Amino acid sequence: MKNFDLIKLPFSKENPILVQVLGVCSCLAVTAQLKPAVVMALSVTVVVVLANVIVSLLRNTIPPRIRIIVQLVVVSTLVVLVDQVLKAYVYDVSKQLSVFVGLIITNCIVMGRLEAFAMVQKPWASFLDGLGNGIGYSVILIVLGFVRELFGSGTLWGYPVMEKLGLYSIGYENNGLMIMPPMALILVGLIIWWHRSKNKDLCE
C-alpha cells in the first residue's frame, strides 16, 4: 500500500465513523459544541498516532497471548498524559469532556488500529495510518460540532453568530433537538447517506 493511501483511505473510503462505524459513542456525546469536539478530535488523533507508533515498535517483542493488555497499558498511559495536559491548559473544556477523555482508552478506533495495523506494520506506516484515522475521525467530529453548535446554540466557538446576524429579531430560534445526542446520530446518518451516494461501491 502506498503511503499516501494510508492517509487517504481512512479519510474517505475506510473512514472510521462513516464506514467502519467505530468511535460513535464519543462522536455523539461531545459534539454539542465545536470547542470540545475539536479538543476531543485532537486528543484522539494524538493518542491513536502515538499508540500506533509505540505498539509498532514493540510489535516483535509482545507475546501474542497478552498483546491486548500491553496495548491497553500503552493506550492508558497516553490517555492519562493527554488528560493531564488538557486539565493543565484547557480546564473548562476538560471539565466539559468529563469521562470521555478517559474513555478514549476504550475507543474502538484506537484498539482497532492497534490490532489490525500496528501489530503487523512498520512504525512509519503505522504513524501514517494513525494520522489518517485520526483525521478521518476528526473531520466528522468537527463537522458535527459545527452544525450542532451553530443550529443548536446559535454560536460558533462561543461567538454568538446568529445573534450578530440579527436572526433572533426576525423570529429565528435555536433548535433544541440539535444539542441532544439523538440528533447527532441522525446527522451522522445523513453524512453516511451522502457519503454512500458518492461511493456506490460501499453500498451493500
Next chain:
Amino acid sequence: MNMKWLEDWFEKIEPKGKWSWLGSTYEAFHTFAFTPKTVTKSGSHIRDAVDMKRSIIIVVIALIPALLFGMWNIGYQTAMSTGADWHWLYMWWFGFLRMLPLIVVSYVVGLGIEFAFAQYRHHEVNEGYLATGLLIPMIVPVTTPLWQVALAVAFAVIIGKEVFGGSGMNFLNPALVARAFLFFAYPTHMSGDKVWIAADLWGSDAIAGATPMGELAAGTNPSASALDMLIGTVPGSTCETSVIAIALGAFLLLFTGIASWRIMLSVFVGGGAMGLLFNAIGANAYMELPFYYHFLMGGFAFGAVFMATDPVTAAQTNSGKWIYGLLIGAFAVLLRVCNPAYPEGMMLSILFMNCMAPLIDHCVVARNIKARESRLSRASRATRKEAHNG
C-alpha cells in the same frame, strides 16, 4: 359527466423525450384523476375497490369533523379569552384563517419533497402524504410559527419516511415524527400555557391559557368539566380536543374497515386499566383522577383513532394488535402521571410502540409456529398410535 376532455388533455401533455424525467409527477396526477392505464389482466389476484388512494381519502374524510370543530374551537378560545362577542360563524372563520396557513405550508413542503424524491428515484408518488399532511397541522398548537412547521414537515418526510424508502416502508408515524421534532426542537412553542390560544388573527402571539393536562401537571385539578372536554371546548392542539368529533371520524374508519378496531379498542382498554391501577394507588391528585378523564384529555382519543391505527407502523398480526394497543394506552397514561417533564404521553407512547411493533409481530409469529409444530407432532403421534391399534 363526460371527462373525455380531461383525458384528452392528459394524453396531450404526457411527458416525452427530454421531459420524460417528469414521468412520475405526470403519473401521480393522472392516476389521481383516472384509474391507472396499466392493470393486471391475467392470473389469479384479488380485486378490491379499496386501494391505497381510497383508503387515504377515507382517512382524510374521517378527519374532517375534528378539523371543522378544531377551527371553531380556535376562534372560541380566542373569543373567551379576549372577552370578544363573536358569532359562532365568525369564530369558525377565525379558526379557518388561522389553520389555513398551517395546512398550506404542510402540504406544499411535504408534497414538494415527496415529488422531488419520486422524480429523483423514478418511482411513483405515493398518496400517503395526503393524510399525513393534514394530520400535522391538526396536532400542533395554533401559534406554532410556520417556518418551524415547514422544518418539522421536511424532517418527518425525509428522516421519518424517505430514507426508509417512502410510504409503506417507514417504521414511525410521519405525522408524529413531525410533532416529536417540534416538541424537542422548539419546546417553548409546544408546551406550557402560552401557546394554545391565538391572540389575534395574524402573528404568533398567544394568550395564556393552560390545557387540562397542563393544569394537572402543575398540580391543580382541571378547571374544565368532563363534559367540556368531551365536547372539546378546552385549549389544546388545534384539532385534538373534541372527543365527539374524533368519534365521528372513528365510526367512519371502523365502518369502512380502514382502521383496526382491535387497536382502537385496546388502546382505550390499556389506558383505562392503567388509570384504574393509579386510582388504586392514589398517591397524589393526578393518580386519583377518574380513569376516563385520560380518554378525554389531550391527544389520547386523537392518537388512538388516527395515529395508533396507522396500518404501516402498527403491529400486523391480530394478537399483536392487542398487545400493541394495550401498551400504547398503558404507557401514555403512565407517562402522563409519572413523568412531569412530558405532560402529554400519547405521542411518545405511540412512537415507542411503533418501534416495538415488528418485535411484537415476530414474537406472535414465532409463538404460532411453535404451537402448530407441537400440534402437528401430537397429531402424527395420534395417527401412528391409531395405525398401531388398528
